[in-house]
Amino acid sequence: MTARRIDGKAAAAELHERVAGAVRNFTQAAGRAPGLATVLVGEDPASAVYIRSKNKATAAAGMVSFHHQLPETTSEAELLALVDELNRDERVDGILVQLPLPSDIDDKTVIAAIDPAKDVDGFHAENAGKLATGLEALVPCTPLGCLHLLRAELGSLAGLDAVVIGRSNIVGKPMAMLLLGENATVTIAHSRTRDLPEVVGRADIVVAAVGRAEMVRGDWIKPGAIVIDVGINRIPTEDGKGRLVGDVAYDEASEVAAAITPVPGGVGPMTIAMLMRSTLVAAHRRAGIADPEGL
Ligand code: NDP
Numbered sequence: 001m002t003a004r005r006i007d008g009k010a011a012a013a014e015l016h017e018r019v020a021g022a023v024r025n026f027t028q029a030a031g032r033a034p035g036l037a038t039v040l041v042g043e044d045p046a047s048a049v050y051i052r053s054k055n056k057a058t059a060a061a062g063m064v065s066f067h068h069q070l071p072e073t074t075s076e077a078e079l080l081a082l083v084d085e086l087n088r089d090e091r092v093d094g095i096l097v098q099l100p101l102p103s104d105i106d107d108k109t110v111i112a113a114i115d116p117a118k119d120v121d122g123f124h125a126e127n128a129g130k131l132a133t134g135l136e137a138l139v140p141c142t143p144l145g146c147l148h149l150l151r152a153e154l155g156s157l158a159g160l161d162a163v164v165i166g167r168s169n170i171v172g173k174p175m176a177m178l179l180l181g182e183n184a185t186v187t188i189a190h191s192r193t194r195d196l197p198e199v200v201g202r203a204d205i206v207v208a209a210v211g212r213a214e215m216v217r218g219d220w221i222k223p224g225a226i227v228i229d230v231g232i233n234r235i236p237t238e239d240g241k242g243r244l245v246g247d248v249a250y251d252e253a254s255e256v257a258a259a260i261t262p263v264p265g266g267v268g269p270m271t272i273a274m275l276m277r278s279t280l281v282a283a284h285r286r287a288g289i290a291d292p293e294g295l
Contacts, residue, residue, distance in 0.1 A: 001223065004259040006149055012269035015148070015295070016061060019276045022292040023062040026283055034283035035064040036094040036120065036275075037086045041079060041105065042072035047098045053272055054096065061276050066092060076105045080113050087115040093283035094120035096275070117286055120278040123169065131177050136285075138278055143175035145270025146207055146228045147182070153226055153259055154205075158183035163200055165189045165216070165247070166209035171230055175207050196220070208247035218252025227253055227260040230267050 027033045036058045040051045051067070058065035066089075068082060079097070086095045095118045101107050111119075116126040122140040130137035150157060162184040166172035172188060179186045189199050197220040200206055206227045208216050213233035221227060231247030246263030253260055261267055277295050284291050 001255060001258070003227070003254040003257040005254075006153060006226075006228075006259050006261045006266060008145070008149060008261055008266040009269045011149060011152060012145075012273035015270075015273040016057065016276060018295055019273070019280055020061045022280055022295060025292070026280065026287075026289065027062065029289055030283070030287045032091065033062055033064050034093045034280050035066060035089075035091045036096065036279045037066040037068065037089070037092045039068045039070065039079070039082060039086075039095070039097045041070045041074050041098075042102055044100070047100075051098055054275060057272050057276055058279070061280075063276070063279060064091065072102055074102070074105070076109065079105060079110055083110065083113045087113075087118065092118060093286055094118055094275075094279035096121055118282060120275060120282055122174065122278070128169065128174070131174060134181065138282060139178065140170055140174045141274035141278060142171050142209075142230060142267060142271045143178050143207075144274045144278070145267055146175060146230065147178045148270060148274070149228060149261065149267070150205060150226065151182075156182075157205065160184045160204040161187070161202055162205040162207070163187045163189055163203035164207045164209065165193075165196070165200070166207075166211075166230070168209065171209035175209065179205070179207075206248075210247045212247055213245050214247070214249040216248040216253065218249055218254075218256050221253050221256045223256050224258045225256070227257045228267060229261050229263050232263060232268065 038051050055065045055067055086092050095114050097110055111123045116124045119127050119138050122138045127137045162179045164172050164176045167188050167190045176186045176188045200220040201222055209230035213235050229246035229248040233245050234242040235245055237243050244264050
């Protein structure tokens with residue numbers, strides 16, 4: 001079997017287009033465009049690339065972006081003061097503080113300071129709690145993107161066995177909650193899981209969010225499973241440039257799975273598309289307008 005390649009780039013492009021349409025409607029109804037504030041502390045090159053793509057996508061969708069670049073030496077108090085200012089700024093519907101933060105700033109304190117109504121990353125405990133209890137929440141963008149791809153692939157997920165490898169607050173846990181919400185039977189695996197290949201072998205849906213290059217091998221996968229690879233790992237190459245690979249050995253898994261996301265070009269583009277969608281949704285809720293449909 002050769003698996004279908006799930007084209008996250010194409011799915012994201014389609015979503016960007018639909019979001020842009022809904023942004024035009026919102027702007028007309030509310031008399032202003034949705035606004036996303038991004039905050040980057042320091043000069044981490046990977047973070048700078050992410051922030052640039054987020055700000056580019058915001059402008060392309062017809063939303064307003066407010067970028068705040070702070071020096072590496074910024075104190076926690078200074079960052080909290082900026083978050084407070086953004087919480088009170090009516091033009092700002094979404095606040096995204098790019099992680100990781102410098103080591104002397106506590107990311108938990110910063111996340112807790114963000115107004116949950118503007119927490120488009122969905123990391124605030126109030127949003128995590130709402131997701132876990134089935135209330136309307138802002139949900140982390142990466143798992144939301146994975147769910148979008150799974151729904152497009154499978155339609156209903158009810159009754160399917162899903163294994164999520166990884167239990168971070170950013171990917172693994174919210175992914176498991178979303179799958180449970182879709183009535184899948186969910187197993188969360190992590191570094192202490194016994195016999196991971198056997199656990200993965202039972203799954204109709206495998207979501208790998210570990211951060212270990214090509215850890216999930218082809219012979220772990222149940223024939224016909226759908227594989228969503230969240231991992232982004234750079235491995236060395238002879239030319240010194242390195243190459244991006246996922247947490248799943250793509251070629252091997254492609255021999256067994258029914259469909260699989262590539263790295264790059266799978267989950268990554270969906271994450272940014274979902275951030276645009278969440279900013280738009282946050283704008284609707286803050287303006288007291290019903291959520292946009294068909295997104
Ligand atoms: P974390 O490091 O926070 O979590 C990794 C998880 O993997 C942990 O729960 C850990 O278990 C588990 N794990 C580690 N080693 C093993 C192992 N040998 N067997 C089973 N489980 C293991 O990572 P994130 O969740 O933040 O990210 C995961 C990956 O996804 C990374 O590669 C990251 O770059 C990528 N990513 C991609 C995004 C995208 O847009 N495509 C967005 C966000 C992340 P334990 O809890 O026991 O330590």
